[in-house]
Amino acid sequence: MQPPSAHDGFRVTVGPSPQRIKAVFNGETVADSTRALVMNETRLPHVFYFPREDVRMDLLTRTDQRTNCPFKGNASYWSLQVDGSSAPDVAWSYEDTFDEASTVNDYIAFDWSSMDGWYADDEPLAEQPRDLEPAGDNPFFNWLISDASRAPSAKELLARLARVLVSEGFPVWRLRLVIRTLNPQLFAFNYKWDRGADDIEEVHATHDVIRSDQYRNSPFYLIASGQGGVRRRLEGPNPRLDFPILNDLVEEGATDYVALPLPFSDGQVNIMTLVSDRPGGFTTKQLGHLYEILPNLGRQLEAHSHRTSAITLLRTYLGRNAGDRVWHGRVERGDGDDLHAVIWLSDLRGSTEMADTLPREEYLETLNEYFDCVAGAVMDHGGEVLKFIGDAVLAIFPIEDSDGDKPQACMDALDAAKHALDAMRDLNGQRLERGKPELTFGIGLHRGNITYGNVGAQRRLDFTVIGPAVNEAARIEDLSKMVGRPVLASQEFADSVSCELDPVGSFTLRGVRFDRTLYALNEDC
Numbered sequence: 001m002q003p004p005s006a007h008d009g010f011r012v013t014v015g016p017s018p019q020r021i022k023a024v025f026n027g028e029t030v031a032d033s034t035r036a037l038v039m040n041e042t043r044l045p046h047v048f049y050f051p052r053e054d055v056r057m058d059l060l061t062r063t064d065q066r067t068n069c070p071f072k073g074n075a076s077y078w079s080l081q082v083d084g085s086s087a088p089d090v091a092w093s094y095e096d097t098f099d100e101a102s103t104v105n106d107y108i109a110f111d112w113s114s115m116d117g118w119y120a121d122d123e124p125l126a127e128q129p130r131d132l133e134p135a136g137d138n139p140f141f142n143w144l145i146s147d148a149s150r151a152p153s154a155k156e157l158l159a160r161l162a163r164v165l166v167s168e169g170f171p172v173w174r175l176r177l178v179i180r181t182l183n184p185q186l187f188a189f190n191y192k193w194d195r196g197a198d199d200i201e202e203v204h205a206t207h208d209v210i211r212s213d214q215y216r217n218s219p220f221y222l223i224a225s226g227q228g229g230v231r232r233r234l235e236g237p238n239p240r241l242d243f244p245i246l247n248d249l250v251e252e253g254a255t256d257y258v259a260l261p262l263p264f265s266d267g268q269v270n271i272m273t274l275v276s277d278r279p280g281g282f283t284t285k286q287l288g289h290l291y292e293i294l295p296n297l298g299r300q301l302e303a304h305s306h307r308t309s310a311i312t313l314l315r316t317y318l319g320r321n322a323g324d325r326v327w328h329g330r331v332e333r334g335d336g337d338d339l340h341a342v343i344w345l346s347d348l349r350g351s352t353e354m355a356d357t358l359p360r361e362e363y364l365e366t367l368n369e370y371f372d373c374v375a376g377a378v379m380d381h382g383g384e385v386l387k388f389i390g391d392a393v394l395a396i397f398p399i400e401d402s403d404g405d406k407p408q409a410c411m412d413a414l415d416a417a418k419h420a421l422d423a424m425r426d427l428n429g430q431r432l433e434r435g436k437p438e439l440t441f442g443i444g445l446h447r448g449n450i451t452y453g454n455v456g457a458q459r460r461l462d463f464t465v466i467g468p469a470v471n472e473a474a475r476i477e478d479l480s481k482m483v484g485r486p487v488l489a490s491q492e493f494a495d496s497v498s499c500e501l502d503p504v505g506s507f508t509l510r511g512v513r514f515d516r517t518l519y520a521l522n523e524d525c
Helices: 097-103 140-144 153-165 207-211 221-224 243-249 284-318 318-325 351-357 360-380 408-433 468-483
Strands: 013-015 023-025 028-033 036-043 047-050 062-068 073-082 085-094 108-111 116-120 175-180 186-194 201-206 230-233 256-263 268-277 336-348 386-388 392-398 441-457 460-466 487-488 501-506 516-520
Touching: 013 097, 023 047, 023 085, 028 047, 028 108, 036 097, 047 460, 062 085, 073 175, 140 268, 140 284, 153 175, 153 186, 153 284, 153 336, 175 284, 186 207, 201 207, 221 230, 221 256, 221 268, 256 284, 268 284, 268 360, 284 318, 318 460, 336 360, 336 408, 351 360, 360 386, 360 392, 360 408, 360 441, 386 460, 392 408, 392 460, 408 441, 441 468, 468 487, 468 501
Parallel strands: 441 487
Antiparallel strands: 013 036, 023 028, 023 116, 036 047, 047 108, 062 073, 073 085, 085 108, 175 186, 175 268, 186 201, 230 256, 256 268, 336 392, 336 441, 386 392, 441 460, 487 516, 501 516
8 A cells, every 4th residue: 555645534554664573462472573564544553464474373263253344354353372361352364355455465463452562673662653644534523423413313314424425525326224123023124325316215124034045145144144344346357246236236337335344332233335336436535434433323323223122122012002101201100091992801712721732832833823813903903902911912992082982992993803803714724724723712892991001019010001991801801701702892892883792691790790791793793
């Protein structure tokens, strides 16, 4: 690398050390060379690179650690051990460097602070040398602490990054950001920007993606596996096109492709890719400026990602409505609201015997199939699944005061019950084809007043519904076994729907003072 102008912005220079350089660990000389190279990278200390012939490679053990630099390549790491003292991931080497760093290919560098001593011509080096010449300004620093910090979401942050790249002359044609997420349905959010686009496209990648050949044959799979980044020059007579996506990009006129790992503080590896169509692609200075801000940019993206994951997990484990209430501050014990709602309680028949006789995996699969039918029907019709109690489902359909005598929530609950029966009928057909017994279940429906909020111990709370109406719904569901009808409802619910349910008799409900007339779903309703 030839030294650029001191005012050329970000730069990386490599040249021979004018002195013999020696590194010592635990009293042992681990590197000693008159052929060491010195790398100077803007705003970073000098790093000495040693030919492997001048390094005690017998003291080094290769590890799985990998890091990436968009203009040097992927670095492999070694741990060092001397007479019982060790230093993990203390040495690194670029073994397949990009052209900009080809002079240090296969050379070994050591972490300065991990060594016991450094010497130049046998004289101790008290501190790591640094370049004191002015390095120029990174145009993205001010953006990172001003405009970027005000972005309300990861999607908007990427849009703002794309705008500042374009305004600073960064020759980006396409920009992609893949952020993995804690979501039972999604593997990652994929954000896409193309030059000239009005907005960022957000694509939800399901967990099926990671099992596809397209993913496994992409740079994303390589990076997510912790193997560093990818840089491919796409110009010239023989470009390295070792991923299918690169062939497509070349046909569309791309000249340079960079895929960077974007790690979060917990080790999760996300991915940013940049494509240029300018002759010559990206310069070292341009990639260097971007590379300098990536750690802080990653922390801002991590904050947005954690917010999204927190909301998703709350909604997944508490339900959408309850999760949103907790997210917005309903976290103290006793926080709650009085609601009028349809209470739904359903229960799988014969589950105790299944738990005793089926292998664990088969029993869990059976439960999940049942929950897909029942809880899925509730959510598809606007209900809120509050919890799974063993093989039971507790849900509500809130009723607004202005809904009148025949509230829509009651018809939604009735439609959900019919949907659940249809789904179970289809599932049982599939189970019979697999030689499995049919599943049966019961649903109890009641309309009443409930308390909806936080209850529990001071250090372990639950956001749920309580009240006599909840208990009554449970008793009604339990009676459906005796009556032999899968859907059983109270008088209060039956009077609230626009079709007539079948009266099946008057019953004593445990814990309820007066007998109650119960109703069953019929084919005409």
